[in-house]
Structures are given as structure tokens and as C-alpha cells.
Amino acid sequence: MVLKLPRLSVATRESIKTALAVVSVYGVTLSLDWGKATWAGLAVAVVSQSSLGMSLNKAALRMLGTLMAVVAALVILAHFPQDRWLFMAALSSWLGVCTYLSLGAKDSYFWQVGGWGSVIICVNAATSQSGAFEIAMLRAQQTGLGILVYSLVALLIWPRNSSGDLREAFERLHSAQLALFQECRAVLAGAGRTTALVNARSALVHAQSAVSPLLDAALADSQLVRERRREWQQLLVSSTELTGLLERLSESLYQVDDMLLRELLPGIDSYCSGVERRLQALTGPLAEAQPGEPQEHGKIAVEAARIPDSRLLDSAVVAVLRRLLQRVSEQVDSVALAACAISNEAKSRDSKFPAVADTGAASRMLGNLMPDPDRLGGVARVIFTIWLAYLGYLYVDGLPAGPLILSLAASLSIALAAMPFVAPRKIFLPVFVAILCSGAVYLLVLPHLSTFWSLGPLIFGVTFAICLLFSGPRRAAGRSIALAFFVSVLGISNSQVYSFSAVANMLVVVTLLLILLSFAAYIPFSPRPERMFQRQLGEFMCSCAWLLTGRPTGWRSRYHRNLVARIPARLSLLAGVIERRYLPADSEANLRAVVAWCEALAARINALVEARLHAGDVAGKNATGAALENWQGAAADALERLAAVTRKGERPAPANSGAGERAQLREIENLLRQYHDASGTPASSKPDGRQLEGALLLLGVSRSVSELLASLTEQLSGIDWRKWSEPRFF
Numbered sequence: 001m002v003l004k005l006p007r008l009s010v011a012t013r014e015s016i017k018t019a020l021a022v023v024s025v026y027g028v029t030l031s032l033d034w035g036k037a038t039w040a041g042l043a044v045a046v047v048s049q050s051s052l053g054m055s056l057n058k059a060a061l062r063m064l065g066t067l068m069a070v071v072a073a074l075v076i077l078a079h080f081p082q083d084r085w086l087f088m089a090a091l092s093s094w095l096g097v098c099t100y101l102s103l104g105a106k107d108s109y110f111w112q113v114g115g116w117g118s119v120i121i122c123v124n125a126a127t128s129q130s131g132a133f134e135i136a137m138l139r140a141q142q143t144g145l146g147i148l149v150y151s152l153v154a155l156l157i158w159p160r161n162s163s164g165d166l167r168e169a170f171e172r173l174h175s176a177q178l179a180l181f182q183e184c185r186a187v188l189a190g191a192g193r194t195t196a197l198v199n200a201r202s203a204l205v206h207a208q209s210a211v212s213p214l215l216d217a218a219l220a221d222s223q224l225v226r227e228r229r230r231e232w233q234q235l236l237v238s239s240t241e242l243t244g245l246l247e248r249l250s251e252s253l254y255q256v257d258d259m260l261l262r263e264l265l266p267g268i269d270s271y272c273s274g275v276e277r278r279l280q281a282l283t284g285p286l287a288e289a290q291p292g293e294p295q296e297h298g299k300i301a302v303e304a305a306r307i308p309d310s311r312l313l314d315s316a317v318v319a320v321l322r323r324l325l326q327r328v329s330e331q332v333d334s335v336a337l338a339a340c341a342i343s344n345e346a347k348s349r350d351s352k353f354p355a356v357a358d359t360g361a362a363s364r365m366l367g368n369l370m371p372d373p374d375r376l377g378g379v380a381r382v383i384f385t386i387w388l389a390y391l392g393y394l395y396v397d398g399l400p401a402g403p404l405i406l407s408l409a410a411s412l413s414i415a416l417a418a419m420p421f422v423a424p425r426k427i428f429l430p431v432f433v434a435i436l437c438s439g440a441v442y443l444l445v446l447p448h449l450s451t452f453w454s455l456g457p458l459i460f461g462v463t464f465a466i467c468l469l470f471s472g473p474r475r476a477a478g479r480s481i482a483l484a485f486f487v488s489v490l491g492i493s494n495s496q497v498y499s500f501s502a503v504a505n506m507l508v509v510v511t512l513l514l515i516l517l518s519f520a521a522y523i524p525f526s527p528r529p530e531r532m533f534q535r536q537l538g539e540f541m542c543s544c545a546w547l548l549t550g551r552p553t554g555w556r557s558r559y560h561r562n563l564v565a566r567i568p569a570r571l572s573l574l575a576g577v578i579e580r581r582y583l584p585a586d587s588e589a590n591l592r593a594v595v596a597w598c599e600a601l602a603a604r605i606n607a608l609v610e611a612r613l614h615a616g617d618v619a620g621k622n623a624t625g626a627a628l629e630n631w632q633g634a635a636a637d638a639l640e641r642l643a644a645v646t647r648k649g650e651r652p653a654p655a656n657s658g659a660g661e662r663a664q665l666r667e668i669e670n671l672l673r674q675y676h677d678a679s680g681t682p683a684s685s686k687p688d689g690r691q692l693e694g695a696l697l698l699l700g701v702s703r704s705v706s707e708l709l710a711s712l713t714e715q716l717s718g719i720d721w722r723k724w725s726e727p728r729f730f
Contacts, residue, residue: 010050011471013158018048019463020157021150023456026492028145030452033494036138038487043146045463045483050473052154053162053217058109059147065113066143070136072114073121077132084394091122092386096379099414103375104566112414119386119410127403163222166214166232167285173211173239174282174335176204180246181279181328185272187250188321198596201250208243211236228342235338242331248607249324251600252704271325278332282339370562373539374570377524378417385413385520389513400505408513416517421529421577424517427481431510434482438489439503446490447498455492462486530582530724533574534646540567540598541643544605545636548705552612561606568599582723590718597712604704611701631702638709642716649721652713 008016021044029037047059072094080087098115102108121139125132180200187197215236218225225232389409393402416422441462449455466486470479489506521527525535543560551557572595583591645652 010160011468013160014048014050015464015467015471017153017157018044018150018467019460021048021146021153022463022487023460024153025146025149026459027452027456028149029142030492030494034138034142034145035493036142037492038490039139039142040146040149041487041492042484043143044150045487046480047147047150048154048467051160051162051165051217051221053219053221054213055154056151056220057216059151061107061110062113063143063147065110066117066140068110068114069117069121070140073118073125074132074136076118077122077125087122088387088390091119092383094118095386095410095414096383099379099382099417100375102414103378103418104372108418115414116407116410120407123403123406159221161221162214162217163225166211166218166222166225169207169211169214170235170239170339171283171285173204173207173243174279176200176207177239177242177246178276178279178283180204180250181276184246184249185276188268188272197250201247201596204243204246208240211239231338231341235335235342238331238334238338242328242335245324245328245331247599248603249321249328251603252321252324268325271329275325275329275332278336282332282336370559372563372566374536378420381420381520381523382410382413382417384523385409385516388516388520392512400501401509404506405509405513408509409516412513412517413520416521420521420527421532421574423527424514424521428511428514430478430481431485431514432507434485435489435503435506435510438486439506441486442490442503443498443500446496459492529574529578533571533578534649534721534724536567536570536574537594537598538643538647539563540571540602541639541646543567544601545639545643547605547609548632548636548639552609557609561609564602564605568595568602571595571598584720584723587719590715593715594712594719597708597715601705601708601712604701604708608701608705631706635705635709638713642709642713646716646721649725651717651719651721 022041025040025044026037029035029040043059043062047055047062049055049058076087076090076094080090095115095118098111098118102111102115105111117139121132121136124139125135128135130138180197180203183197183200215225215232219229219232386406386409389405392399393406399405416424441458445458446455449458463483463486466482467479470476470482485506489503491502525532540563543563546560547557547564550560575591575595578591580588642652
């Protein structure tokens, strides 16, 4: 007779693993009498994730961040052991640097741990009888113990790797890419921009965002994925590039006469059919991917002789579409090549795949170091909070648990800096409940336990209940808060002391700190999501205006291009957290449309800057230069006026928006046509197809910017900005 055990859910298994790791950590720490067992318990509580790879990646970031915090804390303590003001200035400066880098880096958790970890080490070194080096080593030791124990438990008990989830994520991504391309084909056929196109683009963005974390996790927990690291990384790079091209294609679709489109691009139907066929082949399981026949990408080249004289602006749009379609086709082949290399992993273990060159790493690093007003505002809030907590600790007599308020101020302020739209008062209730429940266990249950054999089941049961109650990615923050305060309030050690004042002091400290954070949230800008949206939108428009008229090279250009690239994602995040009562009638739909048009405008502005950088041999550049500068100045003025009106909370007037810019584009069109058809010009001096196509690309991108600006103005006029200006406390 075989005993059949009930099948446990993933949440139950992960809760058991976390609870077992916490109990094991406390058992090792108490048996060796290391002290500060809370630090090891916190490490387990934080690094436990839904899969082994994610847990290992977060564990590595926490360990490396702790080691960096150890070095930083010892350096600061060694240089300023007796001067409290220089010591605090150095510590807050280091915390500010870590905050700034964490708000822009991919591995932001590493910088967060390096920031508040150094504060915890310095505070404990200053308030304990042990030396600073002993405290720092104990911090690293306990963090390493917690990470080691949880890693062993996760590897030996119900190990769950991410390779299957990674393959499914890529399949969903390729299906989303195919769906968006099909919608783009429908628009090219004359269907117009529809809701289906917007939904397909949103689905693609969501599918793309899920792939990169899963690949990082699979590289950590799957041997098969590690063996084909280069192929998987190439697939990610190629798929990301293809997603960006498809987004740009969907943003560049304008109504063009079908006859003109097929006259200029006679092979567009068969070309798009070939691209769609190869995309369709990618939507199946990666293990079954087969190499397809590469398409000749130059098949839809534009010929200068076929451009009609009276449709030059439409021809410019066709030239932009042709360039995008060609790049989409090239990128589909790149994705198919990487997918086929992965599908043949069992047959070609020794096959070589070129190493992936991350060409964007240098630009991302430079962009992370560029000044950013929003990130600098986060740094100001963190430094203000830590200094005010420090001054209160020094000068307020009877302030309970002064060292604790410094440690909590550092960790909470740097965490909230990444989410400035989250009101500190909203986390008061969950924190208050967590402290009360943990305090009840600490005062009513813990005194009756005399051995670890009775303490272990208590820790296991409470940890298991918390993890099961807060299972799932959306509840991860609640689980971290509950586990952190559970181990902190209990403060388990070999010489256990029980005091009601410890729980009361914790409640008072948290209350004071959340009040402090509520006031600090207004430094230097209002934290209300709707006000942040207005400010970010104004900054975005001003940066776009500068890029239209300023030099396309230099540090100022890089600064504004960095803002234009980052702000649309922030606008999308803020649009999702604005309260519905501030979006009456159709304002919510208009707000989503504003975000979509800003994303499109960012891509077009970037393309225009690139076109200006490569405009040295454009046909008719000298003839159209003055007119083009006039158009750029008019468009920049329109953007600046729109930014000023938006910041004031007024509705822009949509009437005649963009009319002046379109008239100037017509002037550029006429000048370019005169240059192309000038009588008496020798045949050898006539612009060839490549030169004329370059001019058309520049004209087409300029027209796209004008159209997007008019559409953006129309959507902004549909939002009721008056409700956003109502005074209220955050």
C-alpha cells in the first residue's frame, strides 16, 4: 500500500522552505553564540523569492552590497572617529551617492544595501561596546550565513528553476511581436489607428519587460541555460531590438494613399508577408525552431525618379516606413538565428556562437551618471531625513531608541526614494499591525519557551503563516515588512530580555519616523502623483524643445536625450497611480493617450537628432537649411508653450495647433522639390536615390514630430487639470 501525500502548491512549498531556513539560521547562530541573530534572519526573509535563480541573484546583490557597506563604514569611521559633524557629513554623502545610483541602475538593490547597510554598521559601532571592525565583520558574517543557509535549503528541497518560465516568456514575447506587426500591416492597408493596435503595443511592452529578469534567474539556476549563455543573451538582445523597432513602426503609421505607397514600394505586400511568415515561425516552442530563408532586405528601396512632384511630404513618410520595415526584417532574421541556435543545443553542444557585444552598456552607464532632477530630488529627501533623525537623536532628550530611528530612517527613506508617489501614511497601518502582532508573540508567548526545541516550532509556524499569507509578487512588500518587524521585535538571543517598553518604543519610533517622512516627501517637489506627472511632462517637453534647436552633440545634448529617454516610462508609471477621482469623464483615456504620444514623440525626437547628425550629404541641405531651422524654432516654441500651460494646470487650446509648423514643412518641401528639379542642372550634379532618400527621411521625421505635437495638444486639452490643482496633504 502506497501512501499518497497531498500535492502542495508552489506558495506552500516556498513558505516551508523560507520557514525552515529561518529556523536553521537561528539554530546555528544561537548554538555558536555569534550575536545579532536578527541580521541573519533578515537576510533569509529578504532573499527568498519565487524561484531559485531569483533568490540566488538577490542573495548575490545583498552579499556584495553588504561587503561594500562594510568597506565604506570602516573608511568613514577611520577618518572621522571623533568629529561628529564631519562623520555625519561623510556618511550622508555616501548615502546620497548610493541613493542616486540606485534610482537609475539595473541592480538598484545592490546600491540600496550599500547605502543603508553602512548606516546600520556605523550606528551599531558607535552605540555598542564592541569595536567597529567586529561589528562590521559580524554584519557580513550573519548576512553570509543567512544567504548560505537559504541557498542550501532552496537547492536541496523542491528546487524550482526558471528555464521553463523563460521559454514560455519568449514564446509570449514572439506572439506579441507578431500580433503588433499584423496590426501595423492592417494600418498600412488603410484600416487606420485602432484600439487593437494600442492594445497590441501594450501587450508587447508587458511581455518584453518579463523576459530579462527571467533570463538572469535562469542563468543562475539552470545548467542548460548556462551552457548556451551566449545564444540566450543574443536572443534577448535581438528580441529587445525587434520590440523597439516594432514600437517605432506602430508610432510612425500615418494615412498614406494606397496607390502612392505601392507606387513607391511596389514590393511592400510580398515583403511584409515574408516578414510575417518568419515571425509566425518564431511563435512556436523554442525547441522546435528551424532556420528560415533570409529575406533580401534591399528589395523595397526607394527610387528618386518615381517620387511624384506633388506628394513629397507623403513620399517622405513612405521613406521613413521603408527604412523601418527594412530594419524589422533584418532583426527578425537575427532573432530567428539565435532561436535556432538554442533549439539545436542537444545536437550542437560544441557549436560556437559569437559573443554578444552589449553596445548599450557604455551609454547606460553614462546615462546613469548624468544629472537627473528627479533622482536628485530623491537624494535630497534621503539626506534631509537622515540629518533630521540625527539631530533629533543628539538634541531631543528622552527620544526613545535613538539609534534605531537612524537605522530605520536610512532604510525606509532610500526605499521610498524609488517610489516617491507612495504616501508614507499608507504604510503606517501594515507596519503598526506587524509590530503589534510581533509584540504579542514577544510578550505573551516567548517568555514561556525555555529551549530551542520549543522556540523553533514557533519561529517556523509564524514565518510559514506570513509567507503563505503574503505569497505572490504583488504581496512581496507586505511579506518583507511583516518578516522584518517579526525578527526585529523578537530580538532573539541567548541572553533574552523581555520588556514592554521595547515594543512601545518601536511603535513610537515608527510613528515619529513616518511623520518625518511625510514632511520630507515634499522636498524638493510635491509628491502627489498628479503634480509629479505635470512636472515630468513639462520637463519632457522642454528637453524635446532643446533637442529641436540645440546642437546635436555635446554634454547638454546627452543630458536632454537622457531625460527624453527616461521620462516616458515615469509618466506611464505615474498615470497608473493617479487617483480616479482626479480623472473625470474621458480624462483617464486621454491620460493614457498622452503617455502613448509622449513615447512616440521621444522616439521621433531621437530619430530627428540622429538624422541631423548624419545630414552632411543630404540633398538640398543648404537650400532647405534656413526653412528647416525656422520649423525647428516654431516647433520648439510650441513645446515650451505647451509645457508652461501644463505646469499651470490649464487646458491648451487645440485650435490651429501645429498649423504654422505644417506650413513651414510645406515650404521645405517646395525648396527640396526646386532643388531636385532645377532646370539646367547637369545630370552628374543631380542627387542620386540615396541622397534624396536621406532628405526625405529628414523631412518625414520632421512631419512626424509636427503630427505628434498636434495629437499631444489635442489629448492634453481633454484632461480636466483644475482638479489636479486642489490643495491637499499627501
